[in-house]
Amino acid sequence: MHKRLWNSLKLEFTLEPVSPILIKSGGISLNPALPDMQFVRTFAAGGETVFIPGSSLKGVFRSFTEKVLRTAKSDLACEPFPSEEGYCGRKLEREEDTAKIYKNSCRACKIYGNTRLRGRLSFTDIYPNGPTKTETRYGVAISRLSHAVAVGPFDMEVLVSGQFQGALVLENFEVWQLGLIALTLQAINEGILKIGFGKNRGLGQVRMRVQQVIIAQAKKNGVAAGEIWGTGMFVGERERQDYGLRENDRLANLPQPARTADLGVLVQHTYSAEHWPRIEETSIASLGNLLEVRS
């Protein structure tokens, strides 16, 4: 199924700290002039800058998705460590058929991949839009046993202001996968889900605002504007069975896109920020019966 592109979704967003955040660079600095824990930096066009690696945001999304899935039903997400018996990549170690690997992977692996399956979701690195501000904070770790200082004092460089911009891309997706991503975004914006270091110290709360959603879908079966189709809608009955895809996998009654472009074999719909709440709501509502959650 990865050899063809049935659908893709690009969600462009901005990200701002609500509380201070710290995405640590690797290791502890040996330079006494620098904080012990520094914010991760990279070189971009304008010189050295703080940034949020896409991989660290993806990790936050994955672990929340796993939690939600396990809460709904324990076998919807596997054991995340390759050494564990229940890990999908281990269970499917000898399976060669790519359709069966997809079908028999848990729902978390279907989005994020495992050692036998490529993930469908990727994040760009997230760079500042303009000026950013970091500050140095001091911290200690208290031993739970002795109530004495176990580590520290140490100083950490936290990001206190600035606006960042990035995108996530989901390819060949089923509609429930979009629903779980929408749910994760909601948890971040409600302050339930935090990013980076020091979540128990009040760090890590951010706001993510969707700016634009670009959805490309294969023309094959004539997708109506105002609908988002999952992969199950594009393939034949045989392939649907092989991959375990749903037949009527679509979100309907969405707003008309702001723009439509013809890309030859694909048609691309662009939704603007004000359309997102409706897409978010519809995709989350569609999770109900899929996850068999009964309220």
Ligand SMILES: [Zn+2]
């Ligand atoms: Zn799995």
